[in-house]
Amino acid sequence: MTEPLRIVHCFRSPVGGIFRHVRDLSRAQVAAGHAVGIVCDSSTGGDYEARLFDEMRDIFALGVARTPMQRHVGPGDIASAWRTCRILKRMRPDVLHGHGAKGGVYARLFGTVLRLGGTPVARLYSPHGGSLHYDRGTATGRLFFTLERVMDRFTDHLLFVSRYEEATFRAKVGAPRAPHTQIYNGVAADEFEPVPAAPDAADFLYIGMMRDLKGPDLFIEALAEAERRTGRTITAHMVGDGEDRPRYEALAAARGLAARIAFHAAMPARQAFRLARIVVVPSRAEAMPYIVLEALAAGKPMIASAVGGVPEIFGDGSRALVAPDSAAIAERMAEALADEAGFAAAMPPRATLEARFSAAAMARQVIAVYRAARDRRA
Numbered sequence: 444m445t446e447p448l449r450i451v452h453c454f455r456s457p458v459g460g461i462f463r464h465v466r467d468l469s470r471a472q473v474a475a476g477h478a479v480g481i482v483c484d485s486s487t488g489g490d491y492e493a494r495l496f497d498e499m500r501d502i503f504a505l506g507v508a509r510t511p512m513q514r515h516v517g518p519g520d521i522a523s524a525w526r527t528c529r530i531l532k533r534m535r536p537d538v539l540h541g542h543g544a545k546g547g548v549y550a551r552l553f554g555t556v557l558r559l560g561g562t563p564v565a566r567l568y569s570p571h572g573g574s575l576h577y578d579r580g581t582a583t584g585r586l587f588f589t590l591e592r593v594m595d596r597f598t599d600h601l602l603f604v605s606r607y608e609e610a611t612f613r614a615k616v617g618a619p620r621a622p623h624t625q626i627y628n629g630v631a632a633d634e635f636e637p638v639p640a641a642p643d644a645a646d647f648l649y650i651g652m653m654r655d656l657k658g659p660d661l662f663i664e665a666l667a668e669a670e671r672r673t674g675r676t677i678t679a680h681m682v683g684d685g686e687d688r689p690r691y692e693a694l695a696a697a698r699g700l701a702a703r704i705a706f707h708a709a710m711p712a713r714q715a716f717r718l719a720r721i722v723v724v725p726s727r728a729e730a731m732p733y734i735v736l737e738a739l740a741a742g743k744p745m746i747a748s749a750v751g752g753v754p755e756i757f758g759d760g761s762r763a764l765v766a767p768d769s770a771a772i773a774e775r776m777a778e779a780l781a782d783e784a785g786f787a788a789a790m791p792p793r794a795t796l797e798a799r800f801s802a803a804a805m806a807r808q809v810i811a812v813y814r815a816a817r818d819r820r821a
Contacts, residue, residue, distance in 0.1 A: 480505025605752025653685030
């Protein structure tokens with residue numbers, strides 16, 4: 444029998460796609476007999492995330508540890524780093540998997556510290572977009588890409604969630620020195636069951652973090668423009684949390700949409716899918732967004748920005764793809780409303796999605812990478 448591993452996932456914010464990825468991956472790893480732990484930030488996430496953590500605590504043998512981690516680099520990182528290092532040392536991992544920019548730095552830095560102390564831990568990193576979203580022409584971008592290049596020396600394996608992400612890493616950071624593999628995100632088998640819209644469903648749904656990177660402002664502006672184009676009243680729901688939410692509520696009111704856009708706190712995606720007939724993902728940047736996979740698996744017609752790895756899901760020339768621009772999104776909204784059945788028929792077939800984006804396949808491939816990385820260290 445293959446020896447089980449002690450696996451710790453380290454990341455900053457327990458919201459959005461990274462958290463979803465870690466939950467799916469870690470649950471599959473527990474089901475396969477491995478001991479798993481999580482270390483992440485305690486200052487982000489709301490009641491919904493707290494309930495998810497409560498559900499996970501009993502199954503994670505190495506525990507769920509939350510400690511303050513600030514988003515940007517600053518003096519607070521010193522105290523945060525010290526706390527995180529002590530937590531990781533107590534967990535005694537065989538594999539330390541960092542997700543996102545902050546989680547990636549912590550996993551590789553403290554994995555190296557543990558290794559110097561005699562623990563032969565394998566250090567892995569999944570960018571999930573993270574620092575790769577920054578522009579090379581900015582001081583912040585140059586700082587992060589230099590840091591990525593330095594940390595590459597302390598990486599046993601890089602895991603990319605899309606071909607786009609790997610290409611972006613090469614363009615902005617350079618060719619990876621560490622071994623690297625591209626493994627798509629995947630969703631569970633039961634998520635491929637269709638979710639029909641409720642009888643009183645709205646036209647469109649936005650679901651995601653309330654921050655400009657994800658495009659909630661583009662969604663609101665596009666909705667107002669689509670009303671002007673079609674000459675009809677259009678309704679929508681917006682689901683998600685974030686400190687910028689009041690700004691988006693004010694924008695909806697300013698565009699005369701306060702009565703037609705309902706805002707909701709974060710909720711399970713499949714619950715949100717019942718609220719509307721068509722899902723819109725207007726992100727300005729993405730790596731391989733789970734919400735797109737979840738919506739397609741649930742049989743929802745979609746409009747999605749052609750950014751990051753999103754075109755790898757739909758294929759070239761898909762009617763679902765659009766530029767991250769409010770006018771372009773509005774045009775596609777009007778098109779979808781004019782022929783909802785035809786628009787829905789243009790989505791990728793369920794069989795294709797199941798074959799390429801399975802959570803079980805994702806988990807098997809990641810475990811194989813863990814073992815290869817650990818064998819190289821041994």
